[in-house]
Amino acid sequence: MGSGGYSSQDEKKYIEFMKQIMNQEFPKGHYVVNGFTDFNVLADGDSEQGKRYEIKAKIEFKVNDSK
Template sequence: MNRILLLVVWTLLLTGCGISIKSDSTEKITTNDKYPQEASVQSDDFIYKLYTEKEVYEEFEEITVYAELIYVGAQESIEITHSASPFYFPIEEQTRGIVIDYAMNDPEIHTTLVKDIPFKEKYFFAGGYSDQDDQQTIEFVKTIRDKGFPIGNYVVKGLAQFNQNETKYDLNVNVGFQVK
């Protein structure tokens, strides 16, 4: 039990610091070949959707990605608890193999979901880097922060994480887009 608690605390500390993790994949792909523009998953009475408005964006154009959580159960409404948001938006740039985590405060927020009405949030940049990251990762994150997304193939590794009563939900889907 102590090991699990230590692992959870360690993971939260790394995520909170915005640590970037390099992927082992060096495969160059066309995002549209591997990742859809829209994806969804259902668990119990919840549907999690993630989508990008466009498959291809211009360099430094605003990226429009949305996450939705829809309650489809028998009750008219239910309450969930989550961090500052139930949605996380870590992004991997496939060509460079750079992952930008999605940092978020961890208060306990209560949100009421009304049956069949999506709870929706738009992606905003919340990534960072540490002094232990290589120079390429640091410059890449600074470019996104200051100008927007440079040319590349991106995958949003979306996560909806929340609690409802005593049940913890971790719903994952991936969507992709290109910047040309």
């Protein structure tokens, strides 16, 4: 199952869209998904010095038919 979220204050159209996504039913269209994470990796048990990583990704895809 897919993931997503909405609140009762969101527009009805958005809620219906999110329900489709959560059921892995992507409506026809062009999608752009942006992701970002950052974290530190400690080296050799050193609890104060670590290497910081920042990863960004952009994925684009098209859905021509949702069936």
